[in-house]
Amino acid sequence: MVYYPYILIGVRKMDLLYGNAVVGQSGGPTSAINATLAGVIRGMKENLSQGQIKTLYGMRNGVEGLMREQLLDLGKAFDTEEKLQLLEHTPAAALGSCRKKLPNPTEDETFYENLISIFRKYDIRYFFYIGGNDSMDTVAKLSAYTKAHDYEMRILGIPKTIDNDLVGTDHTPGFGSAAKFVAVTVQEIIRDCAVYQIPAVTIVEIMGRDAGWLTAASAIGRVVNGIEPDLVYLPERVFDMQRFYADVRAALKRHPNVVIAVSEGVRFADGHYVGEGTQTGAVDVFGHAYLAGTGKALEMALKAEIGCKVRSVELNLPQRCSAHVASGVDLAESVTVGKHAIKAAGEGISGHMMLFERVSDEPYRVEVKHSDVSVIANRIRKVDDAFICASGNHVTDACCYYLLPLIQGEAGSIYENGLPKHLIL
Amino acid sequence: MVYYPYILIGVRKMDLLYGNAVVGQSGGPTSAINATLAGVIRGMKENLSQGQIKTLYGMRNGVEGLMREQLLDLGKAFDTEEKLQLLEHTPAAALGSCRKKLPNPTEDETFYENLISIFRKYDIRYFFYIGGNDSMDTVAKLSAYTKAHDYEMRILGIPKTIDNDLVGTDHTPGFGSAAKFVAVTVQEIIRDCAVYQIPAVTIVEIMGRDAGWLTAASAIGRVVNGIEPDLVYLPERVFDMQRFYADVRAALKRHPNVVIAVSEGVRFADGHYVGEGTQTGAVDVFGHAYLAGTGKALEMALKAEIGCKVRSVELNLPQRCSAHVASGVDLAESVTVGKHAIKAAGEGISGHMMLFERVSDEPYRVEVKHSDVSVIANRIRKVDDAFICASGNHVTDACCYYLLPLIQGEAGSIYENGLPKHLIL
Numbered sequence: 082m083v084y085y086p087y088i089l090i091g092v093r094k095m096d097l098l099y100g101n102a103v104v105g106q107s108g109g110p111t112s113a114i115n116a117t118l119a120g121v122i123r124g125m126k127e128n129l130s131q132g133q134i135k136t137l138y139g140m141r142n143g144v145e146g147l148m149r150e151q152l153l154d155l156g157k158a159f160d161t162e163e164k165l166q167l168l169e170h171t172p173a174a175a176l177g178s179c180r181k182k183l184p185n186p187t188e189d190e191t192f193y194e195n196l197i198s199i200f201r202k203y204d205i206r207y208f209f210y211i212g213g214n215d216s217m218d219t220v221a222k223l224s225a226y227t228k229a230h231d232y233e234m235r236i237l238g239i240p241k242t243i244d245n246d247l248v249g250t251d252h253t254p255g256f257g258s259a260a261k262f263v264a265v266t267v268q269e270i271i272r273d274c275a276v277y278q279i280p281a282v283t284i285v286e287i288m289g290r291d292a293g294w295l296t297a298a299s300a301i302g303r304v305v306n307g308i309e310p311d312l313v314y315l316p317e318r319v320f321d322m323q324r325f326y327a328d329v330r331a332a333l334k335r336h337p338n339v340v341i342a343v344s345e346g347v348r349f350a351d352g353h354y355v356g357e358g359t360q361t362g363a364v365d366v367f368g369h370a371y372l373a374g375t376g377k378a379l380e381m382a383l384k385a386e387i388g389c390k391v392r393s394v395e396l397n398l399p400q401r402c403s404a405h406v407a408s409g410v411d412l413a414e415s416v417t418v419g420k421h422a423i424k425a426a427g428e429g430i431s432g433h434m435m436l437f438e439r440v441s442d443e444p445y446r447v448e449v450k451h452s453d454v455s456v457i458a459n460r461i462r463k464v465d466d467a468f469i470c471a472s473g474n475h476v477t478d479a480c481c482y483y484l485l486p487l488i489q490g491e492a493g494s495i496y497e498n499g500l501p502k503h504l505i506l
Numbered sequence: 507m508v509y510y511p512y513i514l515i516g517v518r519k520m521d522l523l524y525g526n527a528v529v530g531q532s533g534g535p536t537s538a539i540n541a542t543l544a545g546v547i548r549g550m551k552e553n554l555s556q557g558q559i560k561t562l563y564g565m566r567n568g569v570e571g572l573m574r575e576q577l578l579d580l581g582k583a584f585d586t587e588e589k590l591q592l593l594e595h596t597p598a599a600a601l602g603s604c605r606k607k608l609p610n611p612t613e614d615e616t617f618y619e620n621l622i623s624i625f626r627k628y629d630i631r632y633f634f635y636i637g638g639n640d641s642m643d644t645v646a647k648l649s650a651y652t653k654a655h656d657y658e659m660r661i662l663g664i665p666k667t668i669d670n671d672l673v674g675t676d677h678t679p680g681f682g683s684a685a686k687f688v689a690v691t692v693q694e695i696i697r698d699c700a701v702y703q704i705p706a707v708t709i710v711e712i713m714g715r716d717a718g719w720l721t722a723a724s725a726i727g728r729v730v731n732g733i734e735p736d737l738v739y740l741p742e743r744v745f746d747m748q749r750f751y752a753d754v755r756a757a758l759k760r761h762p763n764v765v766i767a768v769s770e771g772v773r774f775a776d777g778h779y780v781g782e783g784t785q786t787g788a789v790d791v792f793g794h795a796y797l798a799g800t801g802k803a804l805e806m807a808l809k810a811e812i813g814c815k816v817r818s819v820e821l822n823l824p825q826r827c828s829a830h831v832a833s834g835v836d837l838a839e840s841v842t843v844g845k846h847a848i849k850a851a852g853e854g855i856s857g858h859m860m861l862f863e864r865v866s867d868e869p870y871r872v873e874v875k876h877s878d879v880s881v882i883a884n885r886i887r888k889v890d891d892a893f894i895c896a897s898g899n900h901v902t903d904a905c906c907y908y909l910l911p912l913i914q915g916e917a918g919s920i921y922e923n924g925l926p927k928h929l930i931l
Contacts, residue, residue, distance in 0.1 A: 110701050142703055172694050178701040264925060265830050269597050272928055273535050273827035276603040278567055283823075305923045397819045398708075402698035405690050405831055408924070488924040498730045499833070499913040500689060503697055 096429050098233060099133050100206025104155070105140040105147065106241075107212035107219065108180065110173035111255030112262075112404040112492075113415040114241045115504075117211050118175060119168045120419020121239070122159050129420060130427030134207055139506075143179035143212075144219065150199060158506065167504040169412060170494050172404035175506050182215050183222045186229075193226045200232065207235050207426050211419075213242035213253075217434055217458035224432035224454065235426040238434040238454050239418055243401045245294035248462045249452050250436035254418055255401075257411030257487035260298035262403040263287055264488055266396060267299040267342060271308055274338040281390040282329060282339045282383055285310070286376030288400050290346040293317050293464045294484075295400065297476045299342035301488060304481040311339045316346035317464050318473040320355050325379070326386050328474050333389070345375045355379065405501050409490020414447065421449040434458075445486035521854050523658060524558050525631025529580070530565040530572065531666075532637035532644065533605065535598035536680030537687075537829040537917075538840040539666045540929075542636050543600060544593045545844020546664070547584050554845060555852030559632055564931075568604035568637075569644060575624060583931065592929040594837060595919050597829035600931050607640050608647045611654075618651045625657065632660050632851050636844075638667035638678075642859055642883035649857035649879065660851040663859035663879050664843055668826045670719035673887045674877050675861035679843055680826075682836030682912035685723035687828040688712055689913055691821060692724040692767060696733055699763040706815040707754060707764045707808055710735070711801030713825050715771040718742050718889045719909075720825065722901045724767035726913060729906040736764045741771035742889050743898040745780050750804070751811050753899050758814070770800045780804065830926050834915020839872065846874040859883075870911035 104121050106114055118139070124130070125137040139158070141151035153176070159165050168175060184192050199205070208223065210216045220238035227234045240247050243259035267285055274283045287296040293315025303309040311332040314320060332339040347355045356375035376393030383391045418435050425435065433451040440446050468480035494501040529546050531539055543564070549555070550562040564583070566576035578601070584590050593600060609617050624630070633648065635641045645663035652659045665672050668684035692710060699708045712721040718740025728734040736757040739745060757764040772780045781800035801818035808816045843860050850860065858876040865871050893905035919926040 106701075110698050142701075145703075171697065173697040174701045177703070180702070261924065266824055266828065268925055268928065269827040269829060270823050272596065272598040273823055276531075276535050276567075276599045277605070278570075278602070302925060305925050306927070308928075392823075394822045394824075395820065396824075398695050398698055398817075399691055399819075399821075399824070402694040403691065404694060485924065490924070491921060496916060499686060499910065499915070500693055500727060500730050502731070503693065503733075 097133055098206050098235060098429070099135070100204045101136045101138060102134045102207030102209065103138045103140055103147065103152065103203070103205050104209040105143040105211065106174035106176045106178050107143040107210060107216040108178060108242070109213070109401060110178060111241050111243050111401050112172045112258035112407040113255040113411050114211055115171045115173070115175045116169040116412045116415035117239055117241060117254055117419040119165050120416035121209055121423060122155050122165060123416065124420035124423025125156065127420070129424040130207075133427050134423070138203065138205070139176045142177035143181060144183070145179040145181050146177065147199065148195065152203065153506065164504060167495060167502055169416060170404055170492065170501065171503040172402040175504060180215065183219050186222065186226050196223070197227070197230065197232050200234070206233065209237050209239060209422055209426070211239045211241050213240070213244070214247065214459060214461070217247070217454050220434065221432070221455045221458045228432070235429065235431040237422050237426050237430065237451070239422050240434055240436065241415070243295060244289055244292055246292040246462045247457060248460045249434065249457045251439040251447060252437060252487055254411060254415040256294065257414070258404070258407035259295055259400050260301070260484060261408040261411070261488035262400055262406050263295055263298045263396065264301040265406055267310060267340070268302050268308055270394065271310070271340050274340055278337055279390060280333050280337045281392070282333070282341065282387070284341045284343060284376045284379050284391070284393040286343055286345055286374060286393060286395040288396070289316060289344045291316060291461050291463070293344045293346070296342050296344040297464060297468065297480050298484050298488070300476050301481050301484050304478060304485060310342040311335070312341045313475045314341070314343045314347050315464055315469060316344045316348065317469060319350045320347040321350065322382065329383060329387060343375055343379060347375060405492060405494045407492035408488045409492065410487060412492065413490070418449055425451055442482070442486070522558055523631050523660060523854075524560070525629045526561045526563060527559045527632030527634065527851075528563045528565050528572065528577065528628075528630050529634040530568040530636065531599035531601045531603050532568040532635060532641040533603060533667070534638070534826060535603060536666050536668050536826050537597045537683035537832040538680040538836050539636055540596045540598070540600045541594040541837045541840035542664055542666060542679055542844040544590050545841035546634055546848060547580050547590060548841065549845035549848025550581065552845070554849040558852050559848070563628065563630070564601045567602035568606060569608070570604040570606050571602065572624065573620065577628065578931065589929060592920060592927055594841060595829055595917065595926065596928040597827040600929060605640065608644050611647065611651050621648070622652070622655065622657050625659070631658065634662050634664060634847055634851070636664045636666050638665070638669070639672065639884060639886070642672070642879050645859065646857070646880045646883045653857070660854065660856040662847050662851050662855065662876070664847050665859055665861065666840070668720060669714055669717055671717040671887045672882060673885045674859065674882045676864040676872060677862060677912055679836060679840040681719065682839070683829070683832035684720055684825050685726070685909060686833040686836070686913035687825055687831050688720055688723045688821065689726040690831055692735060692765070693727050693733055695819065696735070696765050699765055703762055704815060705758050705762045706817070707758070707766065707812070709766045709768060709801045709804050709816070709818040711768055711770055711799060711818060711820040713821070714741060714769040716741060716886050716888070718769045718771070721767050721769040722889060722893065722905050723909055723913070725901050726906050726909050729903060729910060735767040737766045738900045739766070739768045739772050740889055740894060741769045741773065742894060744775045745772040746775070747807065754808060754812060768800055768804060772800060830917055830919045832917035833913045834917065835912060837917065838915070843874055850876055867907070867911070
């Protein structure tokens with residue numbers, strides 16, 4: 082991990098590279114990925130590259146659009162402060178996204194040769210890719226290829242994912258907003274569930290296939306107002322049906338309205354997803370195989386086992402696109418990391434991913450740094466052991482305190498006639 | 507329908523009735539039902555009953571708590587403006603709710619005799635019930651019984667339902683906030699769906715068993731920014747599977763990202779719910795019968811028929827409890843209607859439901875009135891024919907313009923440490 086302002090400026094500042102830049106968005110959308118794009122544009126407009134970058138192009142639908150030369154002059158497209166602010170409050174990827182994983186250069190060199198010829202055609206010397214794990218893989222491969230083939234280029238990854246599962250960074254841009262949506266919505270669901278006196282279990286299914294960060298965010302209320310789900314299950318722990326029944330029975334003895342947060346990615350000891358329970362054999366009257374999901378599978382199992390009222394709520398897409406309840410901290414950090422990427426590239430950094438290092442908890446303070454992307458890509462950061470209760474059915478206070486700063490501040494969406502205003506390119 | 511300030515004050519103002527009052531919340535929660543409760547308390551504190559009401563009690567869990575004499579002195583509980591404001595921004599029913607439907611007096615007179623003895627014990631002469639259709643039935647029955655048995659009382663219903671399906675009122679308190687949640691969330695989902703270029707269908711399932719008002723709200727964006735779902739299906743029209751397939755195929759020809767809003771209550775010509783498609787015969791590997799829901803049933807059917815990527819999102823509980831994105835207009839009107847109920851009761855009105863009459867569209871303006879509850883209870887207000895397109899797969903501009911004023915203004919939630927603050931009694 083390199084802290085560039087002091088160490089690197091001295092080494093590289095003579096090493097100027099003039100040319101154009103291209104920025105793309107990739108992978109699943111978040112509420113803050115456009116804020117990062119706005120940060121990159123702001124960094125360009127504020128000339129943080131010290132005049133090295135001339136034109137900043139946006140690639141439509143990530144590298145797929147780049148291959149088709151679908152490029153947009155972002156300096157021209159964002160010619161007013163108002164447009165940049167709108168972009169910062171627009172969910173999903175304004176440039177469009179893709180899920181393309183780059184081939185290995187040894188398998189498909191033509192792909193890379195085509196890319197380089199497009200880079201030459203548009204004099205592109207700077208490449209910024211905003212995305213998750215697959216995008217960092219793209220950055221690593223492209224970085225290695227251009228270096229090996231003597232095409233001088235500065236290539237930087239800028240993280241985003243609601244899953245918070247990238248290694249090397251305190252947290253990922255986009256996660257705080259998704260965490261805030263989950264925390265706020267679970268608080269509201271708990272209020273909703275409290276109105277009746279008959280025993281009832283409500284299961285809230287939260288995104289996170291491999292890491293339980295977002296599910297853990299359902300419990301942040303504990304350190305704010307004492308209100309949290311009764312039980313929280315993360316994919317980091319084996320899910321045991323009998324222990325689950327026992328947990329729920331114990332919770333129902335404490336009070337009638339039990340609320341459970343469960344990650345979509347929880348698995349049984351044999352490695353099968355809990356949600357797979359309904360994937361095998363189940364067919365509807367149309368004769369179609371049925372895929373239920375984790376919450377629904379647990380709902381059905383609990384109904385049969387305990388017999389009380391059970392319902393499940395899958396938070397689904399709104400987790401990653403509810404920009405109206407985005408975290409102010411997340412949006413601001415997402416802009417900042419975009420600006421810093423322009424600065425770092427101007428200072429000669431390449432093949433790195435931008436990241437946050439938390440330098441203080443109280444007051445919360447992070448520094449933007451960067452690190453070699455090849456040691457980051459294709460790895461998954463799980464929820465720390467210290468953040469999960471020994472019983473495996475809840476998170477610790479330390480987890481809540483880690484998460485709390487990330488959901489601070491309100492989105493400040495721009496409303497027009499009752500609806501949030503979005504920017505559409 | 508009676509416009510009380512001019513007609514009734516003159517008739518009844520001599521007819522003073524001194525005593526205590528009780529207020530309860532009943533039926534499913536909404537984001538605004540507590541705002542109405544706050545309005546009733548404000549009406550009491552502002553002495554809109556002209557000194558006739560001494561103490562205002564809250565009944566815990568509606569008439570069920572009343573029967574157990576679980577009463578709370580609301581004047582004492584809400585002794586600060588801050589608490590009232592918090593109540594107005596707290597979703598669900600702060601007093602608790604119930605789903606009790608009162609027996610017919612001819613079948614169970616003991617029930618009513620017990621009630622009257624509790625009224626006598628606490629000197630209760632005013633009864634306010636905030637709720638939906640079943641609550642208006644309670645008001646009608648109690649009103650008829652007390653009148654027939656010479657217990658002088660003033661009984662008023664105050665509507666609330668996210669379904670907007672009560673007759674006699676322009677709209678129901680609570681609906682605007684749910685409509686705003688739906689409109690905002692569908693706009694965000696449409697953004698999320700727009701990022702990829704591969705053909706994909708996203709089905710959003712929206713609450714509304716018998717009336718499609720809330721589903722219609724998904725299309726409000728049309729008259730704000732031109733963004734709306736491609737197709738909107740309401741329970742007011744027979745759902746035909748073949749026509750649905752044809753609609754989706756046509757939409758996919760126009761653009762790759764098709765978004766569909768569908769009411770949970772859509773039915774086939776034979777009267778069966780579309781969601782029932784998966785209720786018969788389908789079992790999971792635990793051997794449990796499976797109930798899917800409308801969106802999931804359509805997702806599976808589309809996958810089999812068209813074969814493209816299909817997913818479904820059930821908006822579920824957040825529709826009725828997402829107070830953080832409540833409509834400012836709805837919250838303000840909900841407070842107002844509560845205050846007016848105290849005023850109307852003070853003027854001698856009984857056996858009526860409070861209601862809104864829209865007196866102007868531009869600028870939007872409603873007057874609070876009231877009408878005999880016996881002609882309102884147990885009826886369902888469907889979406890007007892003029893609000894549904896001839897093709898039956900979308901709503902008209904007139905529908906959007908009817909809905910638009912109801913989602914104006916932002917909630918103004920009170921945040922503490924990143925989370926909305928709720929009042930818990």
